[in-house]
Amino acid sequence: MVYTQSPLAIGLFIFFVVFVLGLSFYMARRTTTAAGYYAAGGNIHWAVNGIAFAGDYLSAASFLGICGMIATAGFDGWMYAIGYLAGWMVALFLVAEPMKRLGKFTFTDALDSKFNSKGIQLTAAISTLVVSVFYLIPQMVGAGVLVQPLLGMPHWVGVCIVGIVVTIIVATAGMASTTYVQFFKGGLLLICSTIVVIAVLTRGLGTDPDQGGTKAYHEFQTLQAIVATDGTLQVAGYDVVAGPESEFGKAGFVKLAQNGVESVWHLKENADGYALAETLYVTQMVDGTKLYNGSAKEDGKFFAVGHVKEITIDGKELASTGALGPLAYLSRFKDSTVVLWGKKYIMDGANKITVFYQKPTPGSRILRPGLKFKVDNASATQKFNFISLMLALFCGTAALPHILIRYYTVPSQAAARKSTIVGIAAIGFFYVLTLFMGLGAMTNGVINLTDNNMSAPLLALSFGVVLFAVISSLAFATVLGTVSGLIVASAGAIAHDLMDNFLGMNMSEKTKVRAGKVSAMVIGCIAIYLGIIFEGMNVSFLVGWAFAVAASANLPAILMLLFWKKTTAKGIAASIMVGLTSALGLILISPDMWVRYGLLPQDAPVAFNSPAAISIPASFIALVVVSLMTQKKGIPEEGTAKA
Amino acid sequence: MGHGPAVKLGKDDATSYKTKLGVSMFIVYTLVYAAFVGINAVSRALMQKVIFGQTLAVVYGMGLIVFALVLAIIYNHFCTAAEKRMNQ
Structure with a gap:
């Protein structure tokens, strides 16, 4: 498809970017301590944090990917949304309050709260970095996809704009600016998506999708x-x-x-x-x-x-x-x-x-499953693949580092719980909207078959350039916000977990903040590079894998730490490594990767693409076996239990 | 080591109650979600059946979203009440 740029869209895009940068510089003046940088001082209101949760979570994959998938595969695309939302129940019922109670700046803090374990500090930091990078790539690719119709610029320009702006956001004020960017973006995304859905319902269904009489539909012969x-x-x-x-x-x-x-x-x-x-x-x-x-x-x-x-x-x-x-x-x-x-x-x-x-x-x-995920006359492997994917979506949310660190930005456990509920309400409402946006795109002659990620913005364009300009700019802001959160999580893993804790550099408050900012800049550069070399990759593709890796590496460790008293530090470290390596290993030899290697998918060593149903149990087993093997009567693991 | 919360948290005597309640509600939701995944995996015909003018797939999917929110609100209600009662 050939896109025509709108001055309004360009103007709005520039406004969003300038607004976000202005907010970051304003926040930066108030961010002088490590707690301020990594956890926004721990005093964000729960309602703001709840909408920011939605902002974090409704990434390019949710907004662009799910709408595009529904537009081309119907209900099966919406299954992703249902799985993503269900994952929040794990976060609310099992993880929210303990994470707030145990952690300080990073997810590693919570895992390591009962131990003083170098093993946990190293493995959890590696896991955070791997999951964040998996999540970063599709966001950067999504940015590249968006700038083509929005600004008429090539893919790499979009990636660079996001990389540079986000690095500035994170390097100036860390979690404080990221939180408010996510709050505004999440709120606006909900409002504008509601407007698009109202427009879809008002237009109704028709056999000649001429976009309200503004654009003739090609008549297929x-x-x-x-x-x-x-x-x-x-x-x-x-x-x-x-x-x-x-x-x-x-x-x-x-x-x-x-x-x-x-x-x-x-x-x-x-x-x-x-x-x-x-x-x-x-x-x-x-x-x-x-x-x-x-x-x-x-x-x-x-x-x-x-x-x-x-x-x-x-x-x-x-x-x-x-x-x-x-x-x-x-x-x-x-x-x-x-x-x-x-x-x-x-x-x-x-x-x-x-x-x-x-x-x-x-x-x-x-409006029933089966167009994307084969279930009718499906082989056992195909059914396994589907169940494994739904398991990854269910278990992945509560194990994503950039989501978990948001629990440290609120003042209390009750606030952590309430902000999760606000997040669930906002995200659930948005996912209901995605069904109508996806079906609207399916029936309004706006799908670009070579890239269905643009279905939601192009649906908005069918209702006029103003809505398209706002939605596209918001989609870009979506990428900005999510990438910001991921870079804060990664910077925390490097500066706080690895440098300060694992390497024992004993940094001062100022040095910690500076280390975080330098880390953010380095990760920003890496993200730009990866976003450019992975051009053309489906934005939902890697996100599904990020969920599988996070669910395998992190969730068993979190849950067993909370609910099994015999869990040891070595058990947690083993669980993270087994979950991480088994999930990554199975992904690398999956049929989808075989296609990317230029080989035939049927020649892949394994017949499924989603590893979660194997790697999550493997991670649990590793934790139980190693913990039982490393029990020490009366002496806490690897040193003394901390106060 | 610098672990522990970023802000000082008050003592919470309701933690044990909230944990038990959370686990119970988690099991309830997980069973409903697992049934949804199970039906989708083995019986597409069932999901195409029309209930209340919609396919079962749509009704169940919407139901899962609404059920999540309802459970979350109930959970918060009981947790808040327990915090008030036990932390006096």
């Missing part, structure tokens, strides 16, 4: 092909370039040409021969050049998609429903037929062709 007596395929007005016997034909397509212009069509057998449905396709040439529907991207021949094929109410077909309430919208959607898009890869000589083809699907089938 169908042709009739016949099989001649000599067995060849014939299509009136077209030459058959690659027929049923070619690689295209084997995949269920044909390539035709008219006046020298080639096109790819999806074959479907009927009584008269074959019905041919127009497709969209991307050709990746050997030299790296990409053609979109046979032309350069700038020619604009690769259309936005997403439309309803049929709306049936009480047995009558309608062209549009008009305005609907939320429940009526879902009900009408269920009774409609919506055109989804399948994807197949074809090798055409040395060129790789990605063909997107139409799949008319009943709404009731879209």
Whole structure:
């Protein structure tokens, strides 16, 4: 798709960035102590912290990734949202108050609160850094994705802008500025998303998604092909370039040409021969050049998609429903037929062709699982993969370092609990909105099939440039806020856990703050580098893995420390290392990674992508076994228990 | 070592009560979530059934979100009451 920049969008973007920087410099004047830098002085109001929780959590993956996934895979995309939210119940019921009670600046503090263990300090700091980096990459990539339609700049510029701005935010005022940035961003995101959903409901469902009459939707053609007596395929007005016997034909397509212009069509057998449905396709040439529907991207021949094929109410077909309430919208959607898009890869000589083809699907089938995660006639491995992913989402939230450190910014355990509840309310409400935004994108002709991450901003654009400008700028601010939190967590792991505690450098308050700022700058540079080299990676891809790694490395240690009295320092360190290495190891040999290595996914040593169902139990077992092996009667582990 | 809370916390005699309550509620929510994942993993047909005009998948999904908030509010109510009662 080709985007046109709006001066309003650019202006709003600059305003957000300047506002965030101004806030950071203002906060910086009040941040002189380590407690101020790493924990915002521990005096943030619980309601502010709750919305900041939502700001932290509703990252690029939630806002861009989930909406995009719902837009292309329906309910299965929303399953991520349900899993993410369920994870907050682990945080509320088991982790919130103990984390506040035991920790000071970092998640390592809480784990190490009963011990004086170098092993815990080192392994927990490594785990924090690994999880944070896994989480940082998709955020930076998301920033790069956003600047292309927003500012008309290349991917690397977006990554650099985020990296530099965030490094300034964190290096000036640490957790204080990060908290208020997240508070404003989280609140605005909720308000603006609500406005988009109201607009979606007001527009209702229609078979001609002309975006309120402002933009004509591309009318996808169908042709009739016949099989001649000599067995060849014939299509009136077209030459058959690659027929049923070619690689295209084997995949269920044909390539035709008219006046020298080639096109790819999806074959479907009927009584008269074959019905041919127009497709969209991307050709990746050997030299790296990409053609979109046979032309350069700038020619604009690769259309936005997403439309309803049929709306049936009480047995009558309608062209549009008009305005609907939320429940009526879902009900009408269920009774409609919506055109989804399948994807197949074809090798055409040395060129790789990605063909997107139409799949008319009943709404009731879209509003139940199975389009992304195969469950019907699924193999045991496919079911295992699904269950493992849902386990990772459930267990991951309460183990994410940048979420856990937010418990140190409030003054009491009750405030930690209340801020979690505010976070749950805000995040739960937002995830309800994502269902409507995703379905709205699916039916309003705004999906870019080569990058569904932009579905929510492009849906907003269909209602006018003002909403698009605000939503896009907010999406960018989302990335800024989340990256800030991750860098604070990483800086704390380096300066507080490794330098001060593990290496015993005994830094003064001022030195601790300076070390945190220098660490933030170094991590910011690393994040910029990673964001550039991982261009093109799906923003939801690594976030799912970050949850799996966090859930495997951190959660067993946290829970067993709280609920099993025989837990030892060595047991915790072993649990973290086993969880971390097993989750990472299984990810590296997964089918998805095999594709990234340029190999066939079926040749991968393991058949599943989500490691949590193996790595979480492995981490628990390691903790129990090592703890039982290292029990010391009457003497606390590795030194004395601390006051 | 510099561990312990960033701010000084008051004594909380309700900790044990809140922990037990949290674990109980966690088990309740986990069972409801596990049933949701289980049904999704083994029976798509069941999730397509229409209840209250919506597919069961939508009703259950929305129900999980609302149930989370309801449980959270109940949990906070009892914890706050316990803190007032036990920390006098």
